[in-house]
Amino acid sequence: MRLAFMGTPDFAVPGLSELIAAGHEIAAVYTQPPRPAGRGHKLRKSPIHELAESFGLEVRTPENFKSAEDKQAFQALDLDLAVVIAYGLILPKAILESPRLGCINLHGSLLPRWRGAAPVQRAIMAGDTTTGVQLMQMERGLDTGPILLSETVEILETDTSGSLHDKLSHIGANMLPRALAALSRDGLVPTTQATDGVTYAEKITPEEARIDWRQPAAMLDCHIRGLSPFPGAWFDLTDSDGKSVRCKALMSQAHDRMSAQKPGTIIEADTRLIVACGEGAVSLKKLQRSGKSVQAVDEFLRGFPLSPGQMLA
Known part of the structure; x- marks a missing residue:
């Protein structure tokens, strides 16, 4: 498939690596712009930015998709699909509907539990004993789209958000080649999310x-x-x-x-x-x-x- 990949932190790195290894054509990689970091506040590229550049992929870092120019540049890619993992930007309707098969998102929980920014941390903090990773067809709501593929993961008493993060990111990455192969032949049946049991994983505050x-x-x-x-x-x-x-x-x-x-x-x-x-x-x-x-x-x-x-x- 001809893809755009949209992601930013370490959680997204195994996913991009799997798509490259599977031979998909990555037309462009979208990630958050470099941000000041460290004691010297020097601009630091995101983990996805660095990985994409190491493979010679085109990297784009729009602040948002409000400008017509950014929307047109995305639409001009003529994509089959966009794969989104922890990108950090809300995608407008014009972006969601531009690829032939739309946009899919890899999310680190079993939706509708823990929609939002910090699902891994919130699951452990709440004392959950299971969580998972899901591929979701994106729509305009916050993590509200139908589910395409799921894997359930046990939360151990020795798990931290760091160890669980790593497990979920690698399990999710391994799901991607299977999911894209099934999508290409209409082999995935979307399942509407339940309307009860909705919780939100708000950002962690200091x-x-x-x-x-x-x-x-x-x-x-x-x-x-x-x-x-x-x-x-x-x-x-x-x-x-x-x-x-x-x-x-x-x-x-x-x-x-x-x-x-x-x-x-x-x-x-x-x-x-x-x-x-x-x-x-x-x-x-x-x-x-x-x-x-x-x-x-x-x-x-x-x-x-x-x-x-x-x-x-």
């Missing part, structure tokens, strides 16, 4: 990343793993000089140890770091102090000793 020790341990564990590695669930602790230090918890496990101590109180801090919650306790496995690298908890405690009874804020 405020909600802060750990609230008053939550039950099981909920807090999901919160920590759902925000790992980015942006990272965080709390404050006090160093030996009495200064407040920001710390991220990047891996945890709900602990069956019960405690009558106030939420946020350290119960154990030798080779393990166990903290009282509103119900039960949580064992913190990986930590990262501000400006430092990620450390396993025993290594962290050797360099930053903590004591039972100390409070985490």
Whole structure:
């Protein structure tokens, strides 16, 4: 097929790689424009931008599709299909209807649950035990189109949003060649999404990343793993000089140890770091102090000793 690929972050990289390997003609790759990043705020190209350039593909980076010029340039590609994975722009009707077979989107949840921007994080944060990846025929609503192909994935108690992200992106990428082959012979039957069970995966805000020790341990564990590695669930602790230090918890496990101590109180801090919650306790496995690298908890405690009874804020 003659395709346009539209995507931006790492999640989209395996999908573009699979389409190239399958021999499809990629007429153009659309991605978000380079953005300032890092301490020097230098412009950084997206992962898809870099991959596309490495294969010598044409890369286009419109800020949006409001201009007639951008719409006409897309329509002039004379496409069979556009494949969209985490592109980051809302596509207008003129774009959605331009390719012969329309536009399909690879989404990291089992719709209609977790429509929107952060489905992987929200699934773990909510304590879901299953999720999946789906190919959807795009329409003007937010992730409302009919489903073309699905794969269900178990969410493990050891999964973080990072590990689940990688699983879903590779499973989804492997679906693409099969789906496109079936589409070319009208072999996929669209299934309308259910009207009940709709939830929205809103973007993660900095405020909600802060750990609230008053939550039950099981909920807090999901919160920590759902925000790992980015942006990272965080709390404050006090160093030996009495200064407040920001710390991220990047891996945890709900602990069956019960405690009558106030939420946020350290119960154990030798080779393990166990903290009282509103119900039960949580064992913190990986930590990262501000400006430092990620450390396993025993290594962290050797360099930053903590004591039972100390409070985490």
